[in-house]
Every structure is written in C-alpha cells, then in structure tokens.
Amino acid sequence: MKKWMLILLLVTVGCGSQEGAEEPSDDQTGSESKQFSGYVMDQNENSILVVDNIEPDGGSPIWITGVEEDMWLGKSVEVTVDGPVAESYPMQAQAGEVKVVKAKKPEGADLDESQVLASALAEVDRSNTLSVESMTYDQEQDQWIIKMRSTVTESGAEKVIVPDQNFGE
Numbered sequence: 001m002k003k004w005m006l007i008l009l010l011v012t013v014g015c016g017s018q019e020g021a022e023e024p025s026d027d028q029t030g031s032e033s034k035q036f037s038g039y040v041m042d043q044n045e046n047s048i049l050v051v052d053n054i055e056p057d058g059g060s061p062i063w064i065t066g067v068e069e070d071m072w073l074g075k076s077v078e079v080t081v082d083g084p085v086a087e088s089y090p091m092q093a094q095a096g097e098v099k100v101v102k103a104k105k106p107e108g109a110d111l112d113e114s115q116v117l118a119s120a121l122a123e124v125d126r127s128n129t130l131s132v133e134s135m136t137y138d139q140e141q142d143q144w145i146i147k148m149r150s151t152v153t154e155s156g157a158e159k160v161i162v163p164d165q166n167f168g169e
Contacts (some may be wrong), residue, residue: 023146035078035079050132065092066096076092076100116144119162130158133148142165145161
C-alpha cells in the first residue's frame with residue numbers, strides 16, 4: 001500500500017502545473033511571421049543571403065529559400081518569413097514575401113546603391129559572409145567607396161572602389 005501511495009504522489013507531482021515553466025517561443029513553434037531586412041550579399045538558384053547592416057558584433061545573415069529566380073545581388077530587401085527559422089549560422093528560412101526596397105541614388109550619381117553593391121560584390125571573395133559597413137558616393141572623384149566586413153571574424157574587411165559609370169558607357 002505504501003508503494004502505491006508513493007507512486008500516486010510522484011505521478012501527481014509530476015503531472016501538476018510547473019510554476020515558471022516556459023511556453024514555447026515563436027522561434028521554437030514557428031507560428032508567427034518574422035521579418036528580416038538587409039542587402040542581398042550572395043545568391044544561388046532560388047536562395048538569397050540577406051545580411052543586415054553591420055552591427056558592432058557583425059551583421060546577422062540569413063539564407064532565404066523559395067525566392068523567384070532573378071538578379072538579386074546587391075539589392076536591399078525586406079523579407080517576411082512564414083514558418084520556423086533554423087538557428088544555424090547563417091540562419092535559414094523559407095520566404096513568405098520578398099520586397100525590394102527602392103535603392104538610394106545620391107544627387108549627381110549615375111548609379112544607385114544596388115548597382116554599386118552588385119558591382120563591388122563581383123570583385124570580392126564571397127565565401128566569407130560579408131556585411132556592408134558603409135557605402136558612400138564621392139562626387140568629386142565620381143566614384144563609390146564600399147566598405148564590407150566579415151560577419152564571422154575580425155579580419156576579412158574589404159574596401160572596394162566602384163567608378164560611377166553606367167555599364168553601357
């Protein structure tokens with residue numbers, strides 16, 4: 001009888017509500033849409049690597065799959081993800097909606113930021129995930145200066161100068 005009472009007590013305690021128990025977060029359940037924004041720093045077939053602007057500890061990259069085939073490289077995008085986000089590095093998720101943000105074009109410039117970044121990315125080794133640190137137009141020199149930094153290591157900084165000329169000129 002004592003044995004049954006002990007078992008009943010353990011079952012009751014084990015099944016009772018646990019104060020302070022955590023509810024699953026949206027990251028674990030994937031029940032809520034998430035948004036990411038940044039530059040498309042790499043692409044392949046129907047996937048794009050979106051990296052937000054550089055933070056003191058590096059940008060946050062995420063591979064977004066299920067996008068239409070297009071020339072995405074260098075574009076600024078806002079992505080809505082439906083479903084779970086894999087917490088790998090870089091993170092991974094399925095695209096819900098991808099919106100291209102209109103690229104800025106400073107007064108006097110022939111190229112806009114997306115054209116310049118696409119050109120700069122063609123000149124660097126993209127095997128090390130990069131984030132845009134700065135992108136400035138020098139009107140006097142009629143050129144763009146793009147500084148990119150690795151999201152993983154302290155080294156790996158890249159500085160690329162892109163002449164402000166349309167490709168057809």
